[in-house]
Amino acid sequence: DQQVKQNSPSLSVQEGRISILNCDYTNSMFDYFLWYKKYPAEGPTFLISISSIKDKNEDGRFTVFLNKSAKHLSLHIVPSQPGDSAVYFCAASDGGTSYGKLTFGQGTILTVHP
Amino acid sequence: SQTIHQWPATLVQPVGSPLSLECTVEGTSNPNLYWYRQAAGRGLQLLFYSVGIGQISSEVPQNLSASRPQDRQFILSSKKLLLSDSGFYLCAWSPQGASIQYFGAGTRLSVL
Numbered sequence: 001d002q003q004v005k006q007n008s009p010s011l012s013v014q015e016g017r018i019s020i021l022n023c024d025y026t027n028s029m030f031d032y033f034l035w036y037k038k039y040p041a042e043g044p045t046f047l048i049s050i051s052s053i054k055d056k057n058e059d060g061r062f063t064v065f066l067n068k069s070a071k072h073l074s075l076h077i078v079p080s081q082p083g084d085s086a087v088y089f090c091a092a093s094d095g096g097t098s099y100g101k102l103t104f105g106q107g108t109i110l111t112v113h114p
Numbered sequence: 115s116q117t118i119h120q121w122p123a124t125l126v127q128p129v130g131s132p133l134s135l136e137c138t139v140e141g142t143s144n145p146n147l148y149w150y151r152q153a154a155g156r157g158l159q160l161l162f163y164s165v166g167i168g169q170i171s172s173e174v175p176q177n178l179s180a181s182r183p184q185d186r187q188f189i190l191s192s193k194k195l196l197l198s199d200s201g202f203y204l205c206a207w208s209p210q211g212a213s214i215q216y217f218g219a220g221t222r223l224s225v226l
């Protein structure tokens with residue numbers, strides 16, 4: 001039972017264009033959502049997060065959108081740069097747990113071409 | 115600032131041998147600590163978490179165990195490795211009550 005799904009295993013975009021990474025979830029108890037970026041042979045790095053009381057959060061080139069009714073979130077990267085090429089994981093947290101459990105999606109490989 | 119150290123970076127072990135991976139966190143106290151495994155082409159699976167010294171919870175039944183002998187030290191162990199234990203192991207920490215987790219660099223374990 002996969003509660004967080006990233007249905008696109010990979011995405012390829014041109015440098016300077018927008019990258020849109022999508023994530024769907026099924027558990028309505030999730031109240032906090034995060035995006036991580038991971039390079040090969042390295043640990044994931046926290047990128048940006050959003051609380052369920054918001055529908056948008058922006059940090060520089062990165063914007064996360066949350067659609068609670070659709071149980072869908074997306075990460076927009078504008079403009080995309082070759083250094084953004086990595087695996088992107090979305091994750092969700094259920095505030096009811098005492099230890100901050102994160103449930104991760106399978107990841108989407110983003111390739112930004114110069 | 116807080117840092118997390120995880121070692122070794124890579125490890126090749128024969129089937130049936132023991133395992134010990136270590137993770138330490140600096141610059142914070144009483145963190146929540148986590149061990150994850152990432153199998154090839156898949157997401158991160160939570161293996162163990164700890165909210166304090168000596169307090170370990172397991173998320174999935176497996177051949178591995180974890181211990182937290184000190185506040186900022188988290189150890190992943192096995193008495194006898196299986197081929198299926200191969201993977202990329204990640205340690206992470208978070209402040210108590212926070213959802214953002216910060217990851218170490220990971221250990222690539224190959225069991226042959």
